[in-house]
Amino acid sequence: MTSKFKKGxxxxxxxxxxxxxxxxxxxxxxxxxxxxxxxxxxxxGSSFAGMSTLSSDASTSFYNPGTVGQYDETTYSVxxxxxxxxxxxxxxxGTAGGLSxxxxxxxxxxxxxxxxxxxxxxxxxxxxxxxxNLGISITAPWGLVTDYExxxxxxxFGTTSAIKSVNIKPVxxxxxxxxxxxxxxxxxxxxxxxxxxxxxxxxGVEGNTSVRGDDLAMGWQAGVNWQIRPSTRVGxxxxxxxxxxxxxxxxxxxxxxxxGYVDQSVTAKVATPESISIGLSQEVxxxxxxMADAQWTNWNSIDTLTFNFGGDTSSALAGNxxxxxxAFKWGSAWFYSIGAQYQYDENWRFSTGFAFDETPVKDKYxxxxxxxxxxxxxxxxxxxxxxxxxxxxxxxxxxxxHSADVNLSDSNIGSFTGKYESEVDIIALQANFKF
Numbered sequence: 001m002t003s004k005f006k007k008g009x010x011x012x013x014x015x016x017x018x019x020x021x022x023x024x025x026x027x028x029x030x031x032x033x034x035x036x037x038x039x040x041x042x043x044x045g046s047s048f049a050g051m052s053t054l055s056s057d058a059s060t061s062f063y064n065p066g067t068v069g070q071y072d073e074t075t076y077s078v079x080x081x082x083x084x085x086x087x088x089x090x091x092x093x094g095t096a097g098g099l100s101x102x103x104x105x106x107x108x109x110x111x112x113x114x115x116x117x118x119x120x121x122x123x124x125x126x127x128x129x130x131x132x133n134l135g136i137s138i139t140a141p142w143g144l145v146t147d148y149e150x151x152x153x154x155x156x157f158g159t160t161s162a163i164k165s166v167n168i169k170p171v172x173x174x175x176x177x178x179x180x181x182x183x184x185x186x187x188x189x190x191x192x193x194x195x196x197x198x199x200x201x202x203x204g205v206e207g208n209t210s211v212r213g214d215d216l217a218m219g220w221q222a223g224v225n226w227q228i229r230p231s232t233r234v235g236x237x238x239x240x241x242x243x244x245x246x247x248x249x250x251x252x253x254x255x256x257x258x259x260g261y262v263d264q265s266v267t268a269k270v271a272t273p274e275s276i277s278i279g280l281s282q283e284v285x286x287x288x289x290x291m292a293d294a295q296w297t298n299w300n301s302i303d304t305l306t307f308n309f310g311g312d313t314s315s316a317l318a319g320n321x322x323x324x325x326x327a328f329k330w331g332s333a334w335f336y337s338i339g340a341q342y343q344y345d346e347n348w349r350f351s352t353g354f355a356f357d358e359t360p361v362k363d364k365y366x367x368x369x370x371x372x373x374x375x376x377x378x379x380x381x382x383x384x385x386x387x388x389x390x391x392x393x394x395x396x397x398x399x400x401x402h403s404a405d406v407n408l409s410d411s412n413i414g415s416f417t418g419k420y421e422s423e424v425d426i427i428a429l430q431a432n433f434k435f
Contacts, residue, residue: 032297032299032333032335032357032358032359032360032372033273033297033299033302033330033333033359033360033361033370033372034142034143034144034163034370035141035142035297036083036119036140036141036142036143037141037335038081038083038119038121038426038428039059039062039063039121039123039137039139039141040057040059040060040062040077040079040121040393040395040428040430041059041079041081041381041393041394041395041428041429041430042054042056042057042059042060042351042381042383042393042395042430042432043059043060043395044081044379044381044393044395044396044397044426044428045339045350045351045352045353045379045380045381045382045383045393045394045395045396045428046291046337046339046340046341046351046352046353046379046381046395047337047338047339047353047354047355047377047378047379047397048063048293048335048337048339048353048355049279049291049292049293049337049338049339049340049353049355050279050281050289050291050293050339050341051063051064051277051279051293051295051337052064052067052223052225052234052235052236052237052277052278052279052293053067053225053233053234053235053279053280053281053291053293054067054233054281054291055067055070055071055225056383057075057077057391057393057430057432058071058075058076058077058123058124058125058135058137058432059077059079059121059123059393059430059432061123061125061135061137061171062121062123062137062139062169063237063277063295064183064223064224064225064235064236064237064277064279065135065169065171065173065183065184065185065221065222065223065237066173066181066182066183066222066223066224066225066226066235066236066237067173067181067183067223067225067235068125068133068134068135068171068172068173068181068183069131069132069133069173069174069175069181069182069183069225070175070181070225070227071125071127071133072127073127073434073435074124074125074126074127074434074435075124075125075432075433075434075435076122076123076124076125076432076433077121077122077123077124077430077431077432077433078120078121078122078123078430078431079120079121079122079393079428079429079430079431080118080119080120080121080428080429081118081119081121081426081427081428081429082116082117082118082426082427082428083116083117083118083119083424083425083426084116084424084425084426085114085115085116085422085423085424086112086114086422086423086424087112087113087114087146087371087420087421087422088112088420088421088422089113089418089419089420090418090419090420090421091417091418091419092153092154092416092417092418092419093153093416093417093418094153094154094414094415094416095414095415095416096413096414097411097412097413097414097415098410098411098412098413098414100156100198100200100206100413100414101204103200103204103206105153105414105416113146113147113148114145114146114422115145115146115147117143117145119140119143120140121137121138121139121140122137122138123135123136123137123138124136131174131175131176132172132173132174132175133172133173133175133183134170134171134172134173135169135170135171135172135173135183136168136169136170136171137167137168137169137171138166138167138168138169139166139167139169140164140165140166140167141165141167141272142163142165142167142191142272143163143164143165144161144162144163144369144370145160145161145162145163146158146160146161146368146369146370147159147160147161148160148368150198150208152368153416154368154406154408154416154418155197155198156197156198156199156200156410156413156414156416157197157367157368157369157408157410157413157416158195158196158197158367158368158369159196159197159198159208160194160195160196160210161194161195161196161369161370162192162193162194162195163191163192163193163194164191164192164193165189165190165191165192165272166189166190167187167188167189167190168187168188168189169185169186169187169188169221170185170186171183171184171185171221172184172185179226179227179228180224180225180226180227181224181225181226181227182222182223182224183222183223183225184220184221184222184223185220185221186218186219186220186221187218187219187220187221187239187240187242188216188218189216189217189218189219189242189244189272190214190215190216191214191215191216191217191242191244191246191270191272192212192213192214193211193212193213193214193246193268193270194210194211194212195210195211195326195369196208196209196210196211197209199252199256199259199261200259200413201259201260201314201316201317203259205255205258205259206255206256206259207252207253207254207255207256207257207258207259207261208252208253208255208256209250209251209252209253209256209261210250210251211248211249211250211251211266211307211324212248212249212250212251212266213246213247213248213249213266213267213268213307214246214247214248215244215245215246215247217242217243217244217245218242219239219240219241219242219243219272220240221237221238221239221240222237222238223235223236223237223238224236224237230283231282231283231284232280232281232282232283233280233281233282234278234279234280235277235278235279235280236276236277236278236279237276237277237278238274238275238276239274239275240274241271241272241273241274241298241301242271242272243269243271244269244270244271244272245267245268245269246266246267246268246269246270247265247266247267248265248266249263249264249265249266250263250264250265250266250307250309250313251263252313259314259316260314260315260316260317261313261314262311262312262313262314262315263313264309264310264311264312264313265309265310266307266308266309266310267307267308268305268306268307268308269306270302270305271301271302272301273297273298273299273300273301273302274297274298274301275295275296275297275298276295276296277293277294277295277296278293278294278295279291279292279293279294280292280293286343287342287343287344288340288341288342288343289340289341289343290338290339290340291337291338291339291340291341291353292337292338292339293335293336293337294334294335294336294337295334295335296332296333296334297332297333297334297335297360298332299330299331299332299333299360300330300331300332302328302330302360303327303328303329303330304325304326304327304328304329305325305326305328306323306324306325307323307324307325308322308323309321309322309323309324326367327365328361328365328367329362329364329365330360330361330362330365331360331362332360333357333358333359333360334356334358335355335356335357335358336355336356337353337354337355337356337377338353338354338355339351339352339353339354339379340352340353346385347384347385348382348383348384348385349382349383350380350381350382351379351380351381351382351383351395352379352380352381353377353378353379354376354377354378354379355376355377355379356374356375356376356377357374357375357376357377357399358374359372359373359374359375360372361373363405364407366404366405366406366407367406367408368406368408368416368418371404371406371420371422372404373401373402373403373404373420373422374401374402375399375400375401375402375424376399376400377397377398377399378397378398378400379395379396379397379398380395380396381393381394381395381396382394388434389433389434389435390431390432390433390434391431391432392429392430392431392432393428393429393430393432394427394428394429394430395426395427395428395430396425396426396427396428397424397425397426397428398423398424398425398426399423399424399425399426400423401421401422401423401424403419403420403421404419404420404422405417405418405419405420406418406419406420
C-alpha cells in the first residue's frame with residue numbers, strides 16, 4: 001500500500017515538473033486561434049471526443065470540472081504532448097512603401113515558419129468523502145510561436161510571435177446519489193506575449209523592435225456531468241474569459257536606435273476567450289463506448305490589440321508615436337468531435353476520433369503572425385493497464401489544414417501577399433495512477 005508520503009511526493013514531482021516545463025515550453029497554436037488543446041494523452045486518441053463526459057483518468061477532468069465528482073478514488077495523471085507543425089509559404093510577394101521605401105523585400109519563399117513544441121500537463125483528484133472530491137489541473141492551454149528570419153518579405157507585419165501560458169484550475173465537486181456531479185472553481189492564469197517586427201524611417205535603412213509583456217489574472221469555471229443511466233453520460237461545462245493587463249517593454253535594436261527609436265515601457269489589454277462545451281457518451285454493449293462533443297469559443301474578445309507606450313518611441317517621425325495597434329477582428333468558432341473507444345481485454349483499450357476545428361480568423365484580417373485556417377483532425381490512441389494502480393495512454397493526431405491566403409496592406413510600410421500550406425502531427429503520452 002503506497003503511503004500518503006509517497007503519494008504526496010508523486011503528485012508534487014508531477015505538478016512541479018509540469019509547471020516548470022510549461023513556463024519554459026514554446027507552444028505553436030494548432031487548434032483554433034492560439035488555443036493549445038493538448039491536456040490529455042487519453043483524449044488525444046479520440047480527437048478530444050469525450051472531453052465533457054469521460055472520467056477514465058484525471059487528465060480528462062480539465063475540460064469539465066463537473067467530471068471531478070465522478071471519481072471513486074484518488075488519482076493522479078502526468079503527461080505531455082510533442083507537437084510538430086509545418087507551415088510553408090508559397091506565392092509570397094512583398095512591396096515596400098511609406099516608411100520602408102528603398103528596402104529590399106525579395107525574400108518571399110519560406111519553407112517552415114512553425115516551431116516544434118512540447119506541452120506538459122499534470123492533474124490530480126482527491127477523494128474527500130463519499131460525495132465530495134477535490135481536483136486540480138496544471139496546463140498550458142494558450143500558446144503560439146511563429147518565427148521568420150530577418151530578411152522575410154513580410155517582416156514589417158511581423159517576424160517572431162510568441163504566446164506562453166500556465167493555467168492552474170482547482171475544482172471542488174459534489175456528486176449526488178442520482179449520478180449527477182457538479183463542479184466549480186477558479187482558474188489562475190499566467191500569460192506572456194512577445195511580438196517582433198522590422199521598423200524603418202524612409203531612409204533605406206531598417207532595424208527591429210520587440211514588444212514583450214506578461215500578467216497574472218483569474219477567471220472561473222463550472223460544469224455538470226450526469227450519469228443518466230449506467231451506460232449514458234452527458235456533460236456541460238463553462239470556462240470564463242480571463243482578462244489580462246500586460247506590462248512590459250518595447251525594445252529596439254542598435255540599428256533602430258540609430259534611426260531615432262527609443263525604448264519605452266508598454267501596457268496592453270488582452271483576454272483569453274470564454275468557452276462552452278457539451279457532450280454525450282454512450283456505452284454500446286460491453287466493449288464499445290461512442291462519444292460526441294461540441295465546443296463554442298468566443299474569440300470575439302480578440303478584436304484590436306493596442307500597445308500603449310510610456311512615451312514617444314520616435315521623435316524623428318511626425319506625430320506622437322506613443323501607441324501601436326493590430327486589428328484581429330476575430331469571431332466565435334466551433335470545435336466538433338466524434339470518437340469511439342474499444343475495450344479489447346482487461347488490459348488494452350483502443351480509441352479513434354475525428355474533429356472539425358473552425359478558425360476564428362476572418363480572411364480580411366489573416367496575418368503573417370498566425371495564418372490560421374479551418375482544420376480536420378484524425379486521431380488514434382491506446383491505453384495499457386500495467387497494474388491495478390497504474391496505466392499508460394498514448395495518442396496520435398494528424399491535422400489537415402485548409403490553405404490560408406494572407407493579403408496585407410499598410411500605407412506606411414507597403415504590402416505583403418502569400419499562401420500558406422500547413423499540417424500538424426501530435427504525439428501525446430499520459431501516465432495515470434490510482435490509490
